[in-house]
Amino acid sequence: MTNNPFPLSKDKLIEAYRTMRTIREFEERLHVDFARGDIPGFVHLYAGEEACATGIMMHLNDNDRIASTHRGHGHCIAKGVDVKEMMAEIYGKVTGSCRGKGGSMHIADLSKGMMGANGILGAGAPLVCGAALAAQKLGHKGVGISFVGDGASNQGTFLESLNLAAVWNLPAIFVVENNGYAESTSVEWAVAADSYVDRATGFGLPGITVDGTDFFAVYEAAGEVIRRAREGGGPSLLECKLVRFHGHFEGDAQTYRAKGEIEDIRANRDCITAFQARLREAGVMTSAEFEAIDAEVARLIEEAVAEAKAAALPTPRDLLTDVYVAY
Incomplete structure (x- = not known):
């Protein structure tokens, strides 16, 4: 029997692969369906970045809160939001996780600790400060995690949140x-600091930069900062260097990309391909096992799309529900 050299059991490695593959297939299907005109609104795809969401979320439970971005499908799936409800939400159907009112950029599921994707750059950071403060006061050792892109990292809300989290020693990442x-x-034209770790240092936070296409690098770094936060060590910053396979939004002509750039990153920096290769080389999983999971995921996505298309649209009366919180 082959020894497992990884910091996770085989069952957990299978879980990680299934999550990454689900995100990839979900996003690639949206890419096709949006181009056909089946999906309303704007769509921003997470394909290529799966190792980041998965490596972080595997350390979390439903008590932990995350705040996502406009590119949030991967965060939702990795945090445990129901894939079929997500698909229905993106199709604008009443069976969606937000009853068809949020769409791609505002999926939320508070039961899973998913506070919501957000179309406002950097808006999740102050929300996470609130969630982390609640966890601190309740004493259940939960953490709050804010996701931002390199653009949102320049927003005042994000920088103010770093300061507030440091001042209050919040369990926030x-x-x-x-x-x-x-x-x-x-990013070379828009961020003055050489490293986001320098920004963290400026606010008194520890920071670390990892290769976000390496699941194991993300998993290890995330585990350390999350453990530190749970034990009262305060906030941290984690920079994950990633690649996205698609444009900023669906329909983006990507004229700012170098010739051959997309083909190169798909061929040489695919986090899923790299994950598969490492597990096969170690003898932990076989190609047949990966293929079986791929088939399961493909069936799930097909079912999700079929059910979303068949579901009902919200009614005019639904406009007046879920507007105010009832205490």
Whole structure:
């Protein structure tokens, strides 16, 4: 029997792979369906960044809170939001996780600790400060995690949240998903600091930069900062250097990309391909096992799309529900 050299059991490694594959297939299907005109509204895809959400979320439970971004499908799936409800939400149907009212950029499921995706850059950071403060006062050792891109990292709300979290010693982690572009502007032209770790240091937070396409690097770094937060050590910043396979939004012509760039990152920096290779080389999983999971995921996505298309639209009366919280 082959020894497992990884910090996770085989069952957990299978879980990680299934999550990453589910995110990839979900996003690639949206890419096709949006182009056909089946999906209303704007869509921003997470394909290529799966190792980041998965590596972080595997340390969390339903007491932990996350605040996502406009590119939030991967965070939702990794946090345990129901895939079929997500698909229905993106299709604008009443069976969606937000009853068809949120769409792609505002999926939420508070029962899973998913406070919501957000179309406002950097808006999740102060929300996570509130969630982390609640966890601190309730004493259940929960953490709050804010995800931002390299563009949102320049927003005042994000920088103010770093300061507040440090002042109050909150159990908060600020994840910068640095995919190299703030929409179409290279990070080289938009961020003055050489490293996001320097920004963390400026607010008195520890920070670390990892290769976000390496699941194990993300898992290890995330485990450390999350453990530290749970034990009262305060906030941290985690920068994950990533690649995105699609444009900023669906329909983006991507004229700002170098010739051959997309083909290169798909061929050489695919986090799922790298994960598969490492597990096969170690003898922990076989190609047949990966293929079986791929088939399961493909069936799930097909079912999700079929059920979403068949579901009812919200009615005019639904406009007046879920507007105010009832205490």
